[in-house]
Amino acid sequence: MSDNRVRRVLIIGGGTAGWMTAAALSNGLQGLELDIQLVESETIGTVGVGESTIPHIRYFNASLGIDESDFVRRTRATYKLAIEFRDWNRIGDRYMHPFGAFGTPGSEIGFHHHWTRVGGAHRAGPLDAFSLPIAMARRNRFAPPATDPSSPLSTYSYAYQFDAGLYARYLREYAETRGVTRTEGRIREIELQQESGFAEAVILDDGRRIAADFFIDCSGFRGLVIEQAMQAGYDDWSHWLPCDRAIALPSASTDEFPPYTRATALEAGWAWRIPLQHRVGNGHVYASAFMDDSRAEALLREQLEGEPLAQPNRLRFLAGKRRQQWVRNCVSIGLSSGFLEPLESTSIHLIQAAIGNLLDLFPTGAWDPADTAEFNRIMDVEYTRVRDFLILHYKATSRTDTEFWVYCRNMDIPDSLASKIELFRERGIVAAYEHGVFLEPSWVAVMIGQGILPERTDPRCLAYPDDRALAAMAGLRSDLAARAESMPRHTAVLDLDAAAAAAAV
């Protein structure tokens, strides 16, 4: 064992990425007696967005031993079962991408094969009708999935929509209790060792110096250490994902709390609606090459369902990924490591994935290039697989109403995605991979939702004659509707959570 063991860890940045990292390290590496410090600057602040998640966040919280009711109350969270996409393939279309598979779970042949073969939406009804989480979402219902794996109620999953600022505060408290020390201040400079190029310390505006063995760059878009000091480089993906700006504008809650996020395609981008307990998060992600800022703001305001609660928060970004997310003794996590637009709520998941890999590959102190290569390799795969999934939403469109959509329809796409689309179109096959956020049901939801229908299906479907298959589907559809109908309203569940948390205090 080398004796230059990593003891002092400096986390740079106190946004969602910084505090998630601080919480996970202070919990997961307790026995290492690390000295974990975090520097953040209130004058710089955080991006202040990032409120919709995917189900993996629950495992993150669980690994920290966080109580769900307490978390839901303190972050003013709502439950999330799906994302609704409006106007993506054609204006007027809508479909949902649910957290769960379609049809009867556990069958060997994917439900979309049966559904396509009997004639798809024309004869069987929309694919959406064969998903329990969608049936629940449409009715504003929520109940946690059953734990018995043989129950049909066990086959969906769920995530949260929460206030990112409150989540960061929650995790800060958690991390500080476990010994993380926070320093308020603005970093002016990074000190590097002359020969090795390793980072040695950061210097704050007031001259204070904080030295460390290992630096975790959570400084947001600027990539303070990973880019400005380590010059990791950036893979620019904006020719595939041309949106480069956003305006965020919260509004007052309406009566309902939909347990899903909405993404509505607009003229040169799309708008999100994320219902929280105390407000609705709204925003418009758009491509500045195709739309100016004032038009973007006007379109966003049209989308609001309640009174605006703040001034618009304007953001700029560039789709892509840091070429190397870990260089020497600096690893980047969060926006400093790359940016993929929030269309499928993946950023917080990518933070979580990076933290998981960091725990697995925590530096031994020997700084072996194989270790960093493995981290970078794994994160590259994560990023490119999410990237392809996002590009699919833009590519698979019939819209020609604006220059933006014409561009997207016609743009070249990565080979990995092109072949994936081709396989699905030709034979309903979802190219399989083992590691990656989005598995077969997600790809099926978006491909079919955006009009890519298989020309051929699994021939094994032929063992089920049409009329029998249609009858079974009709039965399933009403069964799912009835099950959803019998579940509690989402608002009622949120009230319960608040009560449970209050009782626990």
Next chain:
Amino acid sequence: MTAPRPLSSLLIAGGGPAGWGFAALLSQRLQGAAPEISVMETGAPTIPDIVSTLPSIRTFHAALGLADADAIRRCSGSFKLGERFEDFSGAGSSAFLPYGEIGAGIGPVRFHQQLARLSDGVSSPAYAEYALATRAAADNRFAPPAKDPRSFLSTLDYGFHLDADAYTTLLREIAVRNGVKVLHDEAGAIDYGNDGRIASIRLTAGEPVAADFFVDATPDGRIVRKLCSGGWRADPPLPFDRVACMRRPQDGTVPPFTTNRAMPAGWLRQIPLAGSLHNKLTFASDYLDDGQASAMLGSDSIDFADHACGFRPAPWQANCLAIGPAAWRLDPLAAADMHLVASAGERFMRLLPHAGSSAAEASEYNRLFCEEIATARDFARLFQRCQSRGEPVWKAARKTPVSNELAHALALFESRGRIARRENLVHDETRWIAAFLAMGVRPRNHDPQAGALGRRALTERTARIAEMARQSAESMPGHDRMLARIAAGGSTP
């Protein structure tokens, strides 16, 4: 658009374990959607060969409804708890690569990291010694794993050693029972349709046999070779370019494992069957000629063959899928042939084509096949790459180029004992760890997370696991007794 027609006929050319294994699996599993399946076999006498499998064979057999006792009884078989390596790290060295679990992780900390933490860099008590399979194998004991996951006996896993001819006959019986037809003939000329697909294959007498889809399970890939492109991707050749096989009757104890013994110009793989020992010497013809090899094996009736590894990166071409030797030739150390046949069958069923074009199915199949076969190839290569013998031929083996993936996997393991993430692994992570350690690769550092574990508690815990492995092994019957019971008509408990 006319509705695509499902496959109505499937012709498998080649009646070895690959052809019949594939036929048996499809006929068993595709009931209802099954095309008419025929297998063309020559019936020519084959040289005695052996099937030495991974534990995944159990899943394959379960799918076929084939009981362990039947496989053992019919194929002069024995159980396989792993593989022993002798003299690979220099004369006198010995290591066992067990199947099943080895120790137990603590949260994210793998068992070998716990051991490394205890020994802090110094060579640790052999990792494999904590596996029940290792202890049982050392004493020539065997019992099937317990089903109750709380029992230590549930940590065991096993494969088989089976006579290849008898095994083929057994698979053939299952297939024929399921309605698969047999053609006694040899695949000859090919008739093409105007779309470049195969329309029919000629028998020796010139008579055409038509089918919608063809599986090339011939030893030489005579059908797939004639179809367009893709070709054969040869592995960078190791000096070991020839094999000699010989089977010798043997009484006495039948060990429940395969033994590999490194020698100055090659290595000898010994696979125990009931009543005989199958020997396979893989050697470098530059250093040892056939005569010397015969002398070494002490026999005149030896079958020699050239040995080179590689695979076909696009085994699915038009309406033809190559499996078995037509699609891959792996180093015997991979022990993966039946695994790959079963996985070809499963994948083919998942991607079951129609009678018309199947470009999508083929491209997905070929992509996954390449990933999978490369992991098996690299696993076998690991032994040649990491052994530490001093002879020039072994040094040359060490220097033979390996894939970037294997080079990275080795560098990462040497750095911190971690197995690089990879998809479609044929040999699971525990097997990779055990193989590196068996070849004497010692990580320079351990997982820092292991450093958080208390030394005292960890010492006690690992000692307890070792003790449980020892006691559980002692409670198992002898392998010979188990085989005798099966031979007498009993089944495994």
